[in-house]
Each structure stands twice: as structure tokens, then as C-alpha cells.
Amino acid sequence: QQPVQSPQAVILREGEDAVINCSSSKALYSVHWYRQKHGEAPVFLMILLKGGEQKGHEKISASFNEKKQQSSLYLTASQLSYSGTYFCGTGTSSNTGKLIFGQGTTLQVKP
Amino acid sequence: DGGITQSPKYLFRKEGQNVTLSCEQNLNHDAMYWYRQDPGQGLRLIYYSQIVNDFQKGDIAEGYSVSREKKESFPLTVTSAQKNPTAFYLCASSIVAGGTQPQHFGDGTRLSIL
Numbered sequence: 001q002q003p004v005q006s007p008q009a010v011i012l013r014e015g016e017d018a019v020i021n022c023s024s025s026k027a028l029y030s031v032h033w034y035r036q037k038h039g040e041a042p043v044f045l046m047i048l049l050k051g052g053e054q055k056g057h058e059k060i061s062a063s064f065n066e067k068k069q070q071s072s073l074y075l076t077a078s079q080l081s082y083s084g085t086y087f088c089g090t091g092t093s094s095n096t097g098k099l100i101f102g103q104g105t106t107l108q109v110k111p
Numbered sequence: 112d113g114g115i116t117q118s119p120k121y122l123f124r125k126e127g128q129n130v131t132l133s134c135e136q137n138l139n140h141d142a143m144y145w146y147r148q149d150p151g152q153g154l155r156l157i158y159y160s161q162i163v164n165d166f167q168k169g170d171i172a173e174g175y176s177v178s179r180e181k182k183e184s185f186p187l188t189v190t191s192a193q194k195n196p197t198a199f200y201l202c203a204s205s206i207v208a209g210g211t212q213p214q215h216f217g218d219g220t221r222l223s224i225l
Contacts, residue, residue, distance in 0.1 A: 002153070030210035041201060041216035042154070049211060087153055091210030096161065097142050098169065099214070101153035 001026060003090045005102035012078050012109050020073040020105045022088030030091040031064055031071040032099060037084040045073070045086075075107070083109045113138045115217035117202050122222045124189065124196060132187045132220045134202035140215075142208040143185040147171060148199040148219075157200075160185055161208035189222065197223050 003024040010018055022031060029050050034042035048064035048071055059076040075082055085106045089099035115136045124130045136143065142161050146154040156169030160179040174193025179185050185204075189196045199221050203214040 032210075032213065041218050044213040044215065047211065047213060089154070089214075094210050095208070096159070096167075097144065097205050097208045097210060097212060097214065098156060098159060098167075099210070100170070101146075101155070103153045104151075 002100055003088055003102040005086075005088060005105045007105060008103070009106040010108070012107065014080060014109055014111055015077050016109075018075040018078060018107060020075070020086050020088075020107070022071045022073075022090070022102055024069045024090050026069065026090070026092055028064075028066070028069050028090050028092060029094050031062075032089040032091070033062055033071075033073050034087045034089065035082075035084045036087065036104075042087060078107075078109045080109050080111065083107055115202055115204055115215060117200075117217035117220050119220060120218070122220055123225045124222060125225050127191045129188055129190050130196075130222070132189070132200055132202075132222070134185045134187065134217060136183055136185075136202075136204045136215075136217075138204060138206070138215065139182070140204035140206050141182070142205045142212075143179065144203040144205075144214060145169075145175075145177065145185070145187045146201045146203065148201060154201060157187065159208075 031048045033045040036042040085104045089101045118133045144159040145157040158177045160166040176188045202217045205212040
């Protein structure tokens with residue numbers, strides 16, 4: 001029941017784009033995206049809700065396909081600061097904050 | 112500044128010993144969570160609490176216990192029944208329980224076996 005993230009790892013040059021996917025076998029109510037740098041706490045990026053709109057700010061955006069129970073995170077014109085591990089957390093209920101996290105996608109941006 | 116404070120940053124446990132990890136938040140959040148992270152893995156939910164004096168088991172609660180006597184505090188005890196406790200433990204909170212709210216994380220406690 002853990003969501004599956006793909007790819008597991010990606011290496012980019014500064015300015016290149018990336019897409020990270022998160023796929024669940026369960027009916028989802030919400031998808032959360034977080035970024036974690038090595039040895040640090042995860043940092044919240046955005047939430048997508050069932051019936052909600054695509055979210056985004058500046059060069060990071062995300063979509064949620066409710067029919068396929070899939071979410072994608074789009075990183076545009078990547079910067080060095082985007083390096084880290086990206087996790088999706090999936091929720092199946094609006095009543096609890098219980099999330100199941102994917103295994104993570106490691107992104108490395110090189111100069 | 113508001114935030115979540117976890118202590119200690121590093122903790123060592125002897126065989127047969129119980130240890131308690133502290134988590135305090137001054138964000139006035141109702142909900143709090145404990146996660147375990149193993150190297151190269153995602154976060155797995157141990158326990159969560161939606162309100163004071165109430166908590167529920169997560170996916171890997173065996174060998175752990177919690178209490179929620181105050182809104183701002185959610186300590187986690189790793190008991191001797193947890194045979195493989197070495198991991199990075201993260202505490203989080205959200206303003207209310209529910210999948211619509213982001214979770215804010217503390218800096219974590221790294222637990223190792225002596």
C-alpha cells in the first residue's frame with residue numbers, strides 16, 4: 001500500500017527540467033509533497049486534494065490525476081538548491097492526517 | 112519563532128533499556144505525529160495524535176509507546192521490545208488533523224544501539 005515513486009534517482013544540470021511521479025493502488029483524498037536534504041527534516045512543498053486544482057509556485061508545480069491515483073511533481077529550470085530527496089505522502093481520508101510515504105526520489109542538480 | 116523542538120539530537124540505547132524521545136511544539140497545533148526513517152527509506156508512521164489525551168497507532172507501533180497529556184508535547188518511548196530501534200525519528204505537527212493540512216517537522220533524533 002506504499003505509493004510507488006519514479007524515478008528512484010535523477011541527475012540534472014542546472015536549468016534542466018524534471019518530473020517525479022507518485023502512484024498509489026488506493027483511492028486517494030490527498031497527496032503531499034516534501035523535500036528532504038541529507039540529515040535534515042523534510043520541508044513541505046505542496047498539497048493536492050481530490051477535486052482540487054493543480055498547485056504550483058514559481059518553478060515547482062504538481063498535478064493530481066484522481067482517476068489514476070497518480071500525482072506528478074514538476075521542477076522547471078532546476079537550481080542547485082533543488083537537490084535533495086523528494087517524498088510524496090498519500091492520504092485516503094479527510095478526517096485524519098495519516099499519510100503513507102513513498103520511498104523517495106533523489107534529485108541531484110549539478111552546475 | 113514558532114516551531115517543533117526534538118531532543119536529544121543523538122541518543123544511544125543499551126540492550127534492555129527504554130528511552131524517551133522528546134517532541135515539543137509552540138505552534139498551537141492540534142495534531143502531532145511520530146515517524147521512523149531508515150537509511151534510504153521513506154517515512155513510516157509510528158503513532159499520531161489528533162487531540163490531547165487521544166492517540167492512535169500508525170503502521171509500525173509495536174515496541175513503541177506515546178502519551179499526549181499536553182497539547183504542546185508528544186513524547187515517544189522506545190521500549191526494549193523494539194528489537195531494531197536504530198533509525199532517524201521525526202516528530203511532526205499540523206494545525207488540525209486531516210489530510211488538508213501540511214505537516215511541519217522537527218529536526219529529528221538519531222537513535223543508535225550501544
